[in-house]
Amino acid sequence: MTVPAPQPGPLVDEANAEQFRAWNGDEVQHWVTHIDRYEAASARFDPWLLTAAGLTATDRVLDVGCGAGRSSNAAARAAVDGHVVGLDLSAPLLALARRRAEAAGLTNATFVQGDAQVHPFQPAAFDVVLSRFGVMFFGDPSAAFANIATAVRPGGRLAMLVWQGMDRNEWLGVLFETLAAGRPLPAPAAGAPGPFGLADPDTVQRVLTDAGFVDVDLADVREPERVGADVDDAYAFMTSLGPTKGLLGGLDERARTAALDLLRNRLADRAGPDGVLLGAAAWLVTARRGDLGAR
Ligand SMILES: C[S@@+](CC[C@H](N)C(=O)[O-])C[C@H]1O[C@@H](n2cnc3c(N)ncnc32)[C@H](O)[C@@H]1O
Structure with missing residues (x-):
């Protein structure tokens, strides 16, 4: 055999x-x-x-x-x-x-x-x-x-x-800003293996x-960065990302809802005829x- x-x-x-x-x-x-x-x-x-x-x-x-x-x-x-x-x-x-x-x-x-x-x-x-x-x-x-x-x-x-750096990349920075809910969230370390490694x-x-x-x-x-065709599409994608789930962890229901509303509003601010465009x-x-x- x-x-x-x-x-x-x-x-x-x-x-x-x-x-x-x-x-x-x-x-x-x-x-x-x-x-x-x-x-x-x-x-x-x-x-x-x-x-x-x-x-x-x-x-x-x-x-x-x-x-x-x-x-x-x-x-x-x-x-x-x-x-x-x-x-x-x-x-x-x-x-x-x-x-x-x-x-x-x-x-x-x-x-x-x-x-x-x-x-x-x-x-x-x-x-x-x-x-x-x-x-x-x-x-x-x-x-x-x-x-x-x-x-x-x-x-x-x-x-x-x-x-x-993340300060110039709204496509990820927006998650850290809107989902912080008052917590001091450490940004991904510049230089560590990951999107900002170089x-x-x-x-x-x-x-x-x-x-x-x-x-x-x-x-x-x-x-x-075009993250969706419209606000609903972009919101569904952005909330399905691993970092989003990590950032929402530890928030109670109220804080979580408020944070997600904030994210949705930011995406709505960035929506236009070409879709939702983040810096x-x-x-x-x-x-x-x-x-x-x-x-
Ligand atoms: C952000 S993705 C970019 C993929 C592709 N270039 C694109 O534009 O869609 C990063 C890619 O780098 C690959 N990668 C990470 N570390 C690597 C390594 N040490 N050697 C080869 N590929 C690596 C990952 O597997 C992943 O496919």
Whole structure:
């Protein structure tokens, strides 16, 4: 009798074990269920990333933290005679990415499960590395970017979007403001693995420079996040988010109702003909891979 060999999991650094669990466990189900909305919410940032990446037809592209592959597939359309590798921790999101690429007839995009911090990249195999909000979760950003840098040929390009601080990102800040109900709520720590892990521009400069990138530049990009078609739709989505449930925990019925009314009113303030638009700010980070010998 042949017994199927145990499937080895990807190599994951201990510092990213929690993220691996989160992006493969129950929490990712919300992303899978609402993937179109998650991706479309940030759609106004897409042209910034693609323009900065300046893809040519023959480019070999690495998309780090590709999720369900929105940016990978856009890159594959541009690099028609090249290829794109989407790398991500999350098996459920990668399965979606593969299905979508196949449905779109994109034969030059492949998707690989791995931890960018320790993934055994083939040296200098890529002309461009890009990321759409997929690089802020590393337990050790210095180690992660040093590893990513090995994958890019000298002179190759980097273009990525990362969130600025929560004070400039109403799409999450609104939850902390309206659901506080008088409590001092600690904001997610800037620099900790999570949406604001690379919010500090000096950290980004240092980490990328230490990794061997040159000409590091951060451009301040402001675009709204579209969280719903109308107030009801946005309210249903925002109240289904994990952070909302966490923030409401511990409130009694009265405080909870008042907090949720406040949230609904804020969403109503932001509703318009294009849907409910919340303020958002990203760093568009660009750089070039330096010559290894010059380091
Ligand atoms: C906010 S989502 C962005 C996904 C996608 N780029 C998008 O725009 O929809 C962050 C992604 O980064 C991935 N990620 C987090 N840590 C990672 C790591 N160490 N290596 C590879 N991917 C990682 C997650 O699994 C998740 O899919």
